[in-house]
Amino acid sequence: MCEAKKRIVFVVDDTPANLRLLYDILHQADYHVRVYPNGKLMLQAMERVQPDLILLDIMMPDMNGYEVCEILRRRYNPNIPVIFLSALTESYDKVRAFEVGGQDYITKPIHPEEVLLRLNAQLKHVNERERFSYNLEEKDKQLHEYQEGLVKTLLRLSGLRDNDTGNHIERVQALATSLAELLLTESSAQVNPMFVEAIRLAAPLHDVGKISVPDSILLKQGRLTEEEWQLMKEHVRVGGEVLGELHRQFPENPFTQMAMDIALYHHERWDGQGYVHGLSEEAIPLAARIVSIVDVYDALRTMRPYKPAYSHVETLKIMGQMEGAFDPHLFNLFLNHDLLFSTVFDSIYEAGQVERNAQTPFTI
Template sequence: MLLKLFISFIFIYLNIFAIRFSTEEINWIKKNYDRTFNIYVYNPKHIYLYENEDGNLRGVYVNFFENITNQTGLNFNFKSLEKSEMQDILNNGKGDVIFNASKSKEREKHYSFLPTLNSYTLGLYSKSDTIIDFQNLDKYKVGLIPTTSDFILLDKFYPDLKNKAISINDKENFGFWALESGLVDAVVGKSSNDILKNYRFTPFENIPSTHLWMAINKEEPILESIISKFKVEFTTKYVANVLKNERPIFYKQLLSKELIIKRVQRRYSSLKVFIPEAKGMLPLFYKTKSGYKGYVIDRLEELSKLTELPIVYTQNPNDDYDIKAIDSKLFENNSNAYFIPYYKVQVAAFSNRNQNFLDTYQSAENKKVGIISFEKINPYFLNFLPNFKFYKIYPDTDSALDAILKNEIDYVYADFKIMSMAIGNRYLDDKIQVAGFLGSSHTIGFGIKKDPDLAKLVDKIFPNHLAEIQILQTELTVPKRLSPNYQYLLFVFSSMSLLIATLFYLLRKATIASKKEKRITKALVESFEAANELNDEDTGNHILRVNLYSKFLAEKLKCSSKFIKEIGEYASLHDVGKIAISDLILKKPGKLTSEEFEEMKKHVIFGKELIQKMQLGSIAENIALYHHEKWNGKGYWFGLSTDAIPLEARIVALADVYDALRQKRVYKDGFTHEVAVEIIKKERGEHFDPALVDIFLIHHKEFDKIFISH
């Protein structure tokens, strides 16, 4: 625990410094200081890039490039183009940077492509009263806009539908005019196209979610390098706040021609919101000295900015409120006419460390059970109460946790995220554990009593675009500490201050003697490895073996001696970024939710930043950042494919998976060597580099020897 805290402290301390540039990058910035780079964009209608009322572009990526300008002095100029102009620039390599571009082999001759934050799913739009039957697509007239990323994806996954589709132009908002005119029954489009939810969207089951691209001219490789560095920093540190600030401005402009906002403004002088008396419901809402905070509060503040109406909170259920902050269709006597869901509850059992693991409600029939309910009793639990010999209702997480600590109850049933954050906030991770998942869930959301306009407005502005949801809901998985653990802080601060002072003294001395520098670097790597092991009790010698497998593959590839040496030392750091991920996610015994998995994926970003700040070199950085990319482009974080993935990351990916297959874990038995070999063989050209798999198959017995002997 202390070692992990120490490494995390170093990470935070080093993170205050600005982005580090290479000498080549610094010289390039100086050389291009007076130059203006043109950023071209087609159809800027999303919150990431859109035209304001003055005709100027704004949005998340305008802020992104302003950030680059502020830190480098480089100048960027946004230009909105017609479709024909954009295609000409893309096909002939005339642009510096291009947004919302479709990637093709022809265009890759001129441009490098980076994924933007604008991720989406592809599907069919139809009128609200038309439900699309994917088993009988032949009976529908389907419209498709040619020469778009939609066209390319459909050609790959649904070629028959692409060939039968009616070609339509993209005038007047993504081809929705064709739906309204009756020309087609459905239009192929991105999930982000219908911002105001006017149509029914049915996603294609066989097409994975993807993203729009930022194309950067290959004649400026240093520009691509600089943008990539800023993209990592911007994604992890700033984008959520920028998105929150932009949303009210964007939707206010979008709804300016509709009467719905004006009707709401005429009816209300303020919006009264009923919120439970509970102390808090992390991460949805919690109270601080400055007022309420949390995911629900952020959405209500966006509504307030959009309507220019203040939010007034009440905790009296008898008040004539306008919006109920925490509502469910399951609550008794639900008189709210409109329900807009925003959170999916996953029921879990929690207990002290002495209790057994549960997998059903019946498992606790002879135990004392607590249930958290913010309104009398959640009807969801009513069917299960007869199974409990003794149960008690608690109004909030704090009172339930106190009851467990005092042994007044054996288990408490509650939402996994809400209770997990409450445990983390009170530093009770070592005393209270998850004791079971019930595999069932329901939704909670906003309840609106009587006003269809207010309900429609809330629904329209609520995040529905895949990328917005992924970014904004990170706060639903990131633990929040509302009060510091002063005992830990005092001990850690005094101990770590001495260690850090010693470390930096040694680092300074090491600049004089290279041998000392190597020893300190080795010590840091070993510290990172030790911290990494603490994240997963099952790892054993996993990280040592990954080093050995990786070094072996590099030798067989006849890589340079420097490459072989570094991959043999740094492959073990592939998962070091997990020190920045909550233990509640890392050690969750059940399957991660989609939101938790999105949070888990961030470990590659954190790992790369940590290694970058410690200046271990590009090989170590690439291993941390890209080891979950796949040869077929379906990995993460960037969705790179084939040899766009650095070789060192491709090597470590295979080594890591082989060892993970062999290991016995809490949730699975280890596979035999023969089974692991067959799995990797099947993933040739899918997950793994075919050339690496071929080498592995020739020398697979060496992998088995390494696993057995270490």
């Protein structure tokens, strides 16, 4: 954690002598001090700089200290410590100060030692809160790096099975993230920035269960037999088991829950005719419904042993004929922004083609 910074203290009092006294006390104690003769000027300054603590007089013209504190808490920052300064000594006045959000109350006349002791006590809480936030951010960063590393490891494992898998994974990741971001702009109740980040990490793992599928089936040139198709469908269970074990280790992590949901349910259909659990409508987790759409879109846009690659327009037509397959709201959102998804697909697909063409042939 970085060295302790020089703390900024705002002082608000309509009496010039009090401003001068408090300035001298705090300046000599090595605080960065800004003084204001009224609350309005202090609140205007809050637009430019945030103090670490505010010393606030109560009895001032135009706007008293209680009103200033209420505006501060409502409009600017609810966490900045406020110490009230006042000649008022009634219990009612002190109670009111704490009701509007004050942390402490100093009765005038001002005594330098008392001011510094009370101010230092409040700033100690600020230091502890910042240290806690810093440690929390470091843990979040470490967890994020762990998740990124885990995803890369699992994808490398699955990518060894199929030369096109990596590019497909990258496209599904980008397409799913784009659809989630569109939901975020709609202010969907289920979608927040954490959801978008989680699906960015989780979507690439949708087919991780295919590590269990034999090469004779996974790489078969031609259509699968019914028996082979039943074995292929089991990849969702395997993926769910692999990611379910991860979720049991980190049950509070939204990424592990989402990754498991996507692996298990991205082949379910809105009408309940999907596999392997037969879930329908909103019983299917939202992240899985998102991946279902973009996974089908990507599969139709690319060549497979049993089919050609379809154009963007042809793909939308085919998907439109898959009645009951997709969440209607999500699919309409997808169609309303189809050019976005076409651009995302094309850019990643073309980048993958360039990368493959640039690779040096392996020779012995």
